[in-house]
Amino acid sequence: MTDRQTTLECRAVTKTYVSTDPPAEVLRGIDLTVREGEFIAVMGASGSGKSTLLYSISGMDRPSGGQVLLEGSELTGLSDGEMSRLRLTRMGFVFQQAHFLGNLTLRDNVLLPALKAAPRDKPGAIARVEALLERFGIAHVAGHGITQVSGGQLQRASLCRALASEPAIVFADEPTGALNSRMSAEVMDALTQVHRDGSTLVMVTHDPSCAARADRVVYLRDGLLVDSAELGTWTADAAGEREDRLIGWLRQQGF
Numbered sequence: 001m002t003d004r005q006t007t008l009e010c011r012a013v014t015k016t017y018v019s020t021d022p023p024a025e026v027l028r029g030i031d032l033t034v035r036e037g038e039f040i041a042v043m044g045a046s047g048s049g050k051s052t053l054l055y056s057i058s059g060m061d062r063p064s065g066g067q068v069l070l071e072g073s074e075l076t077g078l079s080d081g082e083m084s085r086l087r088l089t090r091m092g093f094v095f096q097q098a099h100f101l102g103n104l105t106l107r108d109n110v111l112l113p114a115l116k117a118a119p120r121d122k123p124g125a126i127a128r129v130e131a132l133l134e135r136f137g138i139a140h141v142a143g144h145g146i147t148q149v150s151g152g153q154l155q156r157a158s159l160c161r162a163l164a165s166e167p168a169i170v171f172a173d174e175p176t177g178a179l180n181s182r183m184s185a186e187v188m189d190a191l192t193q194v195h196r197d198g199s200t201l202v203m204v205t206h207d208p209s210c211a212a213r214a215d216r217v218v219y220l221r222d223g224l225l226v227d228s229a230e231l232g233t234w235t236a237d238a239a240g241e242r243e244d245r246l247i248g249w250l251r252q253q254g255f
C-alpha cells in the first residue's frame with residue numbers, strides 16, 4: 001500500500017511496442033509519484049514517450065512491465081471491464097481534440113459519462129454538471145450543439161466532463177494543442193482553477209507557458225524521466241518570471 005497522500009504511483013513502468021521490427025522500447029523504467037492535489041506537467045522532445053506514458057499510467061493502454069497504483073490499488077492486474085469502470089469513475093481525461101457526440105447538446109455530452117458512472121444518482125450528476133458548467137463560464141452555451149461553440153468553450157466542456165464524476169485524477173494530453181493563444185489561456189485558467197479546487201492533474205504539453213502553471217515539471221528523454229523542476233504555486237503576478245525560469249531549465253535539458 002502507498003500512503004494516503006499518494007494518488008498515483010508508477011514503479012519501473014516500461015512500454016515496448018512489438019508491432020514494429022525491431023520492437024520499440026518507448027518507456028524504459030519510469031518511477032513517478034503523484035501526490036493528492038498535485039499538478040504535474042510532463043515535457044520532453046517529440047517522440048520521447050510523453051503520450052505513451054500518459055496512456056500507460058491511465059489504463060488507456062497496458063504497460064509492458066512495472067506497476068501502476070491508483071489510490072493504493074494496482075491497475076496492472078485488472079481485467080478490461082474493471083479497468084473501464086475505474087477509468088469512468090476515478091479518472092478524468094482531456095485530449096487535444098474534444099470527442100463529443102454531434103447529435104447531443106454540450107450539456108448532454110458533459111452529463112452522459114457522469115450518468116453512466118453513477119446511474120442511481122441522476123439528480124446528483126445533473127447538479128454537479130450544472131455547477132461545473134457555471135464554474136467554467138459555459139452555462140450560457142450549454143444548450144448549444146457542439147459546432148455552435150468556440151474551441152476554448154469546447155475544451156472547457158471537456159474539462160467539465162472529466163470532472164463530473166469527481167475523479168481522483170485528471171489526465172490531460174496537450175489540452176491546448178489545437179487552440180490559439182487566447183483560447184489556450186482560457187483553458188489554462190480553467191485548469192488552474194481545477195487545481196486550486198484540489199484536483200490532482202497530470203498534463204502532457206509542449207508549451208512552456210502551459211507547463212509553467214504546474215507545481216512540478218518532469219522531463220522525459222528517450223523513455224526515461226531524467227529530471228524534474230519544482231515550481232511551487234502558480235500566481236498570475238509572477239507568471240512571466242516563472243515561465244522564463246522554466247524555459248531556462250528546459251534549455252538545460254536540451255528542449
Ligand SMILES: Nc1ncnc2c1ncn2[C@@H]1O[C@H](COP(=O)(O)OP(=O)(O)OP(=O)(O)O)[C@@H](O)[C@H]1O
Pocket residue numbers: 017019020024026044045046047048049050051052053
Ligand atoms: N502504437 C505504436 N506502435 C509503435 N510505435 C509507437 C506507437 N505509439 C507510439 N509509438 C512510438 O513511440 C515513440 C513515442 O511516441 P509518443 O507519442 O509517446 O511520444 P511523444 O513524446 O508524446 O511525442 P509527441 O510530442 O510528438 O506527441 C515514437 O517514436 C512513436 O513513433
